[in-house]
Amino acid sequence: MNRSATRAPYFEASIPMTDSVRAPATAPNEPVDANAPVDLPNRIDIRDLDIYYGDFKAVEGVSMTINPRSVTALIGPSGCGKSTFLRSMNRMHEVIRGAYVDGEVIINGRNLYGPGVDPVAVRRKVGMVFQRPNPFPTMSIADNVLAGKKLNSKRMSKSVAAELVETSLRGANLWNEVKDRLDGPGSGLSGGQQQRLCIARAIAVEPDVLLMDEPCSALDPISTLAIEELMLELKNSYNIVIVTHNMQQAARVSDRTGFFNIEGTGKPGRLIEMDATEKIFSNPTEQQTQDYVTGRFG
Amino acid sequence: MNDFRSNFHEQLDEVRTGIARLGAGVTELVPRVTEILLDGDLEGAEYVILGDDEYDTRSLELEEKCFSQIALQAPVAGDLRALVAAIKIIADVERSADLCVNVCKAARRIYSHELDGHLRGIIHKCGEQAALLFKEATEAYLNTDGPRAAALNDMDAYLDDLHRQFIQVIFESHAAGNIDLQVAVQLAVVARFYERIGDHAVNIGERTRYIVDGWIPDQPYRESDNDIPDSAETATT
Numbered sequence: 001m002n003r004s005a006t007r008a009p010y011f012e013a014s015i016p017m018t019d020s021v022r023a024p025a026t027a028p029n030e031p032v033d034a035n036a037p038v039d040l041p042n043r044i045d046i047r048d049l050d051i052y053y054g055d056f057k058a059v060e061g062v063s064m065t066i067n068p069r070s071v072t073a074l075i076g077p078s079g080c081g082k083s084t085f086l087r088s089m090n091r092m093h094e095v096i097r098g099a100y101v102d103g104e105v106i107i108n109g110r111n112l113y114g115p116g117v118d119p120v121a122v123r124r125k126v127g128m129v130f131q132r133p134n135p136f137p138t139m140s141i142a143d144n145v146l147a148g149k150k151l152n153s154k155r156m157s158k159s160v161a162a163e164l165v166e167t168s169l170r171g172a173n174l175w176n177e178v179k180d181r182l183d184g185p186g187s188g189l190s191g192g193q194q195q196r197l198c199i200a201r202a203i204a205v206e207p208d209v210l211l212m213d214e215p216c217s218a219l220d221p222i223s224t225l226a227i228e229e230l231m232l233e234l235k236n237s238y239n240i241v242i243v244t245h246n247m248q249q250a251a252r253v254s255d256r257t258g259f260f261n262i263e264g265t266g267k268p269g270r271l272i273e274m275d276a277t278e279k280i281f282s283n284p285t286e287q288q289t290q291d292y293v294t295g296r297f298g
Numbered sequence: 299m300n301d302f303r304s305n306f307h308e309q310l311d312e313v314r315t316g317i318a319r320l321g322a323g324v325t326e327l328v329p330r331v332t333e334i335l336l337d338g339d340l341e342g343a344e345y346v347i348l349g350d351d352e353y354d355t356r357s358l359e360l361e362e363k364c365f366s367q368i369a370l371q372a373p374v375a376g377d378l379r380a381l382v383a384a385i386k387i388i389a390d391v392e393r394s395a396d397l398c399v400n401v402c403k404a405a406r407r408i409y410s411h412e413l414d415g416h417l418r419g420i421i422h423k424c425g426e427q428a429a430l431l432f433k434e435a436t437e438a439y440l441n442t443d444g445p446r447a448a449a450l451n452d453m454d455a456y457l458d459d460l461h462r463q464f465i466q467v468i469f470e471s472h473a474a475g476n477i478d479l480q481v482a483v484q485l486a487v488v489a490r491f492y493e494r495i496g497d498h499a500v501n502i503g504e505r506t507r508y509i510v511d512g513w514i515p516d517q518p519y520r521e522s523d524n525d526i527p528d529s530a531e532t533a534t535t
Contacts, residue, residue, distance in 0.1 A: 283375065291299065294376055295306070
């Protein structure tokens with residue numbers, strides 16, 4: 001297949017987004033070396049990224065490669081810019097007036113911030129799950145799942161819609177719990193179920209990358225474990241990047257971990273170290289990382 | 299810098315000093331059991347043998363403390379390395395105390411047999427070098443001193459050499475009719491006990507280096523360097 005032909009229109013709104021560029025379906029569980037860059041679709045290359053809110057530089061000089069079919073965790077103290085960095089990966093930070101970036105975020109050979117790239121198209125391919133579950137409260141469970149798809153495409157037949165609802169809910173490990181009440185309100189579910197509903201909604205539009213911004217911080221331990229299990233399943237199909245304050249969660253679910261830190265108030269956050277998760281939590285290279293993960297910082 | 303886990307880190311310090319205290323005990327025990335062996339001090343041997351229960355009890359307490367800190371504190375990075383290494387070092391210290399007990403048991407078995415000057419000299423040297431190794435290992439661990447710990451391997455090479463000499467002297471003394479076979483066998487295992495104490499000290503050093511920077515040896519931990527003369531003929535040639 002001529003991959004470049006597929007890449008070219010990747011984020012351009014005028015081209016239909018249905019031709020998703022996916023990792024090969026074969027051998028989905030094939031292990032991937034967490035440290036070696038993998039030449040597969042959906043690899044994310046970030047080059048020298050600075051992120052600004054007006055005059056304030058929030059993040060400085062981040063370069064990293066995020067391999068597909070893996071979970072990448074970003075950790076660091078509050079205010080270090082990790083959530084800002086995550087949001088820059090689907091241009092979500094731009095909803096704040098005056099926010100902009102300098103540098104490149106390249107997915108499938110295309111710079112997200114290149115000329116002619118539609119941020120809305122980017123967000124279709126790079127989905128986001130937020131800290132607090134946010135299902136549309138007046139919509140049914142099924143309509144919540146279909147919400148993104150309905151916004152993006154023309155009318156769907158009932159059978160196609162029903163199939164998509166089931167596939168997405170199964171993908172989010174929620175189907176068995178809600179299959180008998182698909183017409184019930186999404187807000188009637190428990191917190192953990194609502195978060196999985198949001199994940200179903202995110203994967204229904206067939207993104208290539210899933211960004212998760214502290215997805216379990218508002219959940220109880222059992223729901224947290226359910227989401228973590230789900231992440232491990234989803235990484236066979238999606239490139240997952242998660243911001244978490246829970247270092248044990250980063251250790252449990254991620255293949256690679258990036259540690260962000262900030263020198264002081266008003267200074268930009270920087271990526272201090274990125275490596276295999278096992279390395280970060282057993283023998284990190286940087287003293288700052290060692291200090292942070294062992295509780296010595298400030 | 300703020301330490302947001304100061305209580306946990308105090309617990310880690312307690313584990314470290316507790317192990318160092320046990321290690322210091324073994325460091326003092328080695329020359330003592332050497333004297334017991336050379337003097338045929340039955341009362342002293344009995345005292346050391348009975349005292350080993352204290353080492354076992356303290357070792358278990360320290361191990362349990364490590365396990366509970368792992369379970370409760372979910373340690374990572376340097377803290378995790380410190381606890382994992384501590385569990386292994388406890389075993390090295392406790393086993394070394396057992397080896398001292400074994401020297402005392404050997405002392406009881408060879409009681410009333412005279413040892414010639416050569417044998418007494420080499421036993422004294424082995425005991426001295428084993429004690430020195432253990433002292434260095436304990437202090438390197440207590441101070442988390444990587445370079446000091448790294449020197450232990452070379453120091454152990456000298457003890458291994460003394461071990462070979464010890465075996466040779468046993469062969470020579472037996473060939474000359476100075477000691478009977480039972481004494482020769484007992485002294486051969488005593489030689490082995492000292493050599494093993496040195497190996498445990500080296501292990502402590504290696505685990506200390508692991509705590510410092512995650513260093514692990516290129517080769518698996520050796521059981522021992524057991525390249526000793528294999529017959530009386532070798533000894534007499």
